[in-house]
Amino acid sequence: MSEPDSKRLKTTGDEPEYELVYWPGIPGRGEFVRLLFEEAGVAYADPARTSPDKAVAQVLAATDAGANPPVLAVPVLKHGAVTLSQTPSILLYLATRLGLAPAATETAFYHLNQACLTILDGFCTEVHETHHPVATSLHYEEQKPEAKKRAKAFIEERAPKFLAYVQRLVDSGDGPWLHGDSLTYVDLVLFQCIDGTSYAFPKTMAQLKASGKYDGVFKHYEAVKERPNIKAYLASERRAKYGDGIWRHYPELEDTIEVEVTVNE
């Protein structure tokens, strides 16, 4: 938290209460967690910006975790004595504490989790599969023919299918947010997913946007982007640039494919 513009974040003492452990240099899945802190204006330690490799290695190797079960992958949230992994679980844990989700005693808690999981399936996990359809242990260049096939299916079928679902989700609410009359963490998750997917597949997303069939989704995207804390964050140095993470831009994965926006959804 050495960036000057991070000073606007509230702190609860000398050290931030929360720490996010994630790979350095990319937004990735860590970005969903960051967006919650930024929107809420809550300070968080983010060693990806200072001593990244050490932090990730330590958290993955931990065996003396006491009450904390082992974790397989980052992002990991550290909060006091708690160590927690798996993005959707971190988001649930944090969102209720940061005022970005109703309590678990309400059905909406589970409905928001449902929406979160579906959005992540479509625009995070499946986007990663487009460039790594065979093995995460191989380079993209080693699975390019398979990636082209997988990307074709994503462009022609999966992206329209998930966008249509999200449009239904937007329509089911009273607007502008997905649930109730105030923003929840799932609005931030959807924003990041549309942002990342638009980076990875710019032509595809532009054509799908131009179809006019998902106006609610893209309007929602702009509404989140204009939230004061999110706007300031996106303009800051804390926002990592896209690179070799989940959302990658390989022009060849969409250049030869015609988006069929009238495809069956």
Next chain:
Amino acid sequence: MSEPDSKRLKTTGDEPEYELVYWPGIPGRGEFVRLLFEEAGVAYADPARTSPDKAVAQVLAATDAGANPPVLAVPVLKHGAVTLSQTPSILLYLATRLGLAPAATETAFYHLNQACLTILDGFCTEVHETHHPVATSLHYEEQKPEAKKRAKAFIEERAPKFLAYVQRLVDSGDGPWLHGDSLTYVDLVLFQCIDGTSYAFPKTMAQLKASGKYDGVFKHYEAVKERPNIKAYLASERRAKYGDGIWRHYPELEDTIEVEVTVNE
């Protein structure tokens, strides 16, 4: 619920309180939900056994859902006025009500969700990818070369990696269950995942078991299988046979691949 052996299940009235909507004829993701009901001895309607197609079509098309946001896929849980999708969210909602998880006020609620999501990633989602690495809309036969590559990576890297993680998870608890001193829903999730993956990749799982490196995982599997209610369920007609679902047995996907059990985990 017309099977004779379903009579042992408790009912709260003429109609079961819960209904599970899922595809007929396969265990699939619906099976995780079924196992919770069966272990808890709670009656549930399961239209996959009676009028399956209608039930699935209705729930996916619902637009007048009122307080329920739209769902993209089954399984779907119906509970009073609540309609809920996404397996991990259904399981969280149900487990707290059926005495198979601590309350959401406890950190363990989020830790169990973390374990559940990781186990599903490795032994459910990734197993499905082995036979559908290009597109869910294509038949397996149309993506066989890619499936062989993906299966090779699963057999050599992913299955050992996730098994090693689960072994760490078992080791971190006091036994025999993954959390605390009584069975939780995640024990049932792990059981189903090991059972399904052993059906899909019998040679692979047999070799991994024979390695002796994951004894805790396979011992845990047997312990769940011996739970009285689970044992009765598995022997009943309610337990669907494996088929063309998530866990499929295509011998060619493992017959040409030598499992390297000493692979880096």
